[in-house]
Amino acid sequence: MWRHIASNALTMLIVAIFLLGGLILWGQTxxxxxxxxxxxxxxxxxxxxxxxxxxxxxxxxxxxxxxxxxxxxxxxxxxxxxxxxxxxxxxxxxxxxxxxxxxxRGGASTCGTEIVYRIGVTQLSNLVRELDPATSTYIEKAKFDPAAEEAPAEYLDVRDRADTRFRIAVAEGVTSWQIVEGLKRISLLDGDVSEVPAEGSLAPQSYEVKKGDKREELLAEMAERQDSILAEAWENRVEGLPVNSPEEALILASLIEKETGVAEERRQVASVFVNRLRLGMKLQTDPAVIYGITLGQGVLGRGLRRSELRAATPYNTYVIDALTPTPIANPGRASIEAALDPDSTDYIFFVADGTGGHAFAVTLAEHNANVARWRQIEAERAAD
Structure with missing residues (x-):
């Protein structure tokens, strides 16, 4: 009888082992x-x-x-x-x-709430947005100017949450001084800035940061990215350009950046400047004159005076017949690439056309007609 009981027990154990093995295999699968x-x-x-x-x-x-x-x-x-x-x-x-x-795994959050500190040409703005997982797009929850407005509840509620992501977005065309001043006002960051980086040397892009990141280290990352962008564009430049070094290309790119905010126009504007340099003509670009007055430290906030357009300064492109001695802002990748691969045109003039873009011309007569149309648009707007 004991032999029979032992046999049954052994059978049950074998069955149990098989069942357990099957359960483990099912669980793994x-x-x-x-x-x-x-x-x-x-x-x-x-x-x-x-x-x-x-x-x-x-x-x-x-x-x-x-x-x-x-x-x-x-x-x-x-x-x-x-x-x-x-x-x-x-x-x-x-x-x-x-x-x-x-x-x-750890690392930065990949969704949820994000606070974006945007360093723009005219102001620093804070933006709170949240990722909609269904569409993989961010939905704006709040936006404010910290210099002029109280922080809204949407910002205060998420600022100190462990899973909130932080990003600093640097707009194309801001100056190095504006970037440094913007970073100083972002309390999330730490450390002092010993000196303002060279104009044009910082890449206007988006940078993910975390609390306690050093301002100097972030500026170094911006400079490294700009060096990489410029080196790649210089390597792929077209032949016969009237720029002799990556530094001159960066200067030209900054002029293009400040002359147009329309992406599709960058290579056309570049072609005008390139054609003028080839012909020995003055570039006659207002943003360069403005930079000579402000040195990139803020916005002029008014129109240029006749005396300023006639003043003999290194940045007055109505007087000098060459590039400015330094960039006048930090150009983005698109403007750098436009400077080194412009459209092939005969344009040597352009003026605002009232739509946010420009009207281009080959002859002075065409340009004068375009200027007359722009003056009429200005007069109509002033009357309205």
Missing amino acids: EYSAEGPLEEQICLRVERGSNVNRVSKTLEDQGAITSGMLLRVGMDYADLTGDLKAGSYLVPAKSTMKDIADIIT
């Missing part, structure tokens, strides 16, 4: 299988949260089929203690294994 999520979501992991709470949230949002299986899988992979606070974009059909990696 399910853990790595495509998930049920139909559309990507933004998962927020609170500071001090745990895997139990996160797995329940994922279950409620339909991202996983079993919170218990996620917890077991993370425990088996020794990931339970690696949970990181933040907001994370979970793509549709993500596996539990993928999700476990997303919430334990």
Whole structure:
């Protein structure tokens, strides 16, 4: 009888082992299988949260089929203690294994709320926006000028949250002085700036930052990016340009940047300046004259006077018949590329056309007609 009992027990043990093996195999397969999520979501992991709470949230949002299986899988992979606070974009059909990696990998949040400090030509503005995971686009929640307005509740509510991302967006055409002054006013950053970087040497782009980042280090990153952009554009420049060095190309790019805000016009404006340089003509560009007055420290805020257009300064392109001695702003990639690969035209004149763009001309007669139309537009606007 004992032999019979032992035989049955052994059989049951073998069956149990097979069942356990099958369960483990099923669990491994399910853990790595495509998930049920139909559309990507933004998962927020609170500071001090745990895997139990996160797995329940994922279950409620339909991202996983079993919170218990996620917890077991993370425990088996020794990931339970690696949970990181933040907001994370979970793509549709993500596996539990993928999700476990997303919430334990660390690094910057990939969705949720973002505060953007924008350094513009005329002001510094703060923008609060939130990513809509369904469309992968940001929705503006608040925008204000910190120099003139009180910070709204939408900004104060998220400024100190652990999962809020921070970004500094530098507009094309700002001066190095404006960038430094803007960085000084962003309390998120730390450290002093010993000197204003050379004009034109900073890349006007978007930079992700975090609390405590050093201002000097951020300026160094901007300079490194601009060096890289300029080197690439110089390597790909067209033949026969009247610029003899990357430094001269940067000066020309800054003039193009300040003359037009219309992306499609940059290469046309570049062609006018290139044609004038080839002909030995004066560039006659107002932004350069303005820079000679302000030296990039703020906005002139008024029209140019006749005396200023006649004054003999290194930046008065109505007097000098060459490029200015330095850039007059920090040009973006598009203007640098336009300076080194302009359109092939015969244009040597342009004037505003009333739409935000310019009217281009080959002859002085054509240009005078364009100027007359612009004066009429100005008069009509003044009357209105």
